[in-house]
Amino acid sequence: KAGVTQTPRYLIKTRGQQVTLSCSPISGHRSVSWYQQTPGQGLQFLFEYFSETQRNKGNFPGRFSGRQFSNSRSEMNVSTLELGDSALYLCASSWGQGNHNEQFFGPGTRLTVL
Amino acid sequence: AQSVTQLGSHVSVSEGALVLLRCNYSSSVPPYLFWYVQYPNQGLQLLLKYTSAATLVKGINGFEAEFKKSETSFHLTKPSAHMSDAAEYFCAVIPNSGYSTLTFGKGTMLLVSP
Numbered sequence: 001k002a003g004v005t006q007t008p009r010y011l012i013k014t015r016g017q018q019v020t021l022s023c024s025p026i027s028g029h030r031s032v033s034w035y036q037q038t039p040g041q042g043l044q045f046l047f048e049y050f051s052e053t054q055r056n057k058g059n060f061p062g063r064f065s066g067r068q069f070s071n072s073r074s075e076m077n078v079s080t081l082e083l084g085d086s087a088l089y090l091c092a093s094s095w096g097q098g099n100h101n102e103q104f105f106g107p108g109t110r111l112t113v114l
Numbered sequence: 115a116q117s118v119t120q121l122g123s124h125v126s127v128s129e130g131a132l133v134l135l136r137c138n139y140s141s142s143v144p145p146y147l148f149w150y151v152q153y154p155n156q157g158l159q160l161l162l163k164y165t166s167a168a169t170l171v172k173g174i175n176g177f178e179a180e181f182k183k184s185e186t187s188f189h190l191t192k193p194s195a196h197m198s199d200a201a202e203y204f205c206a207v208i209p210n211s212g213y214s215t216l217t218f219g220k221g222t223m224l225l226v227s228p
Binding site: 031033056090103104105108 | 150155156157158159160163204206213214215216217218219220221
């Protein structure tokens, strides 16, 4: 069974631009979560989607948004990029909702903002 | 809010020595607890998880962790370090809230010398 895939793997943008990152969960998984990883702040939760509905959202500005499609694939968008948005963005999928469902992580998208 | 403290941003051991990575959580109600490992340029891989069953949890690659409610700890151990264990390790919690959002510690980089 294929794992979580994220595209693109690497991305370079300039300040003020916008970017869209994609995540394809493991087949059969309906929940997708996004996390931002930076050296200074560590791993921080962005949002979680289940069956096309946002279930939970982290403490990030409105420039960060996401969505989930009927096939469970998810995208996140960052508008008006800032230097501080440079990070590794990780997507995780799980079978369902609930505390104990194991989350499987993708390799991440490395975003560099110049 | 839940928080996780990992003591020591870097831990160095010799090959064959005991590995001990410390994790403490803040909660009056035992949450679900996880240890993840991250190799360079990769996503996170689940090592083991505690979901209120046995307090001693065995994971992959010879790692295990013991849940101690009285100490609010969930330290990760491995009897004998291998060079391939060199990576960054993250402790994470999910509160008993119905959501599946992971809150991560800052991570501990494990360095293994020959």
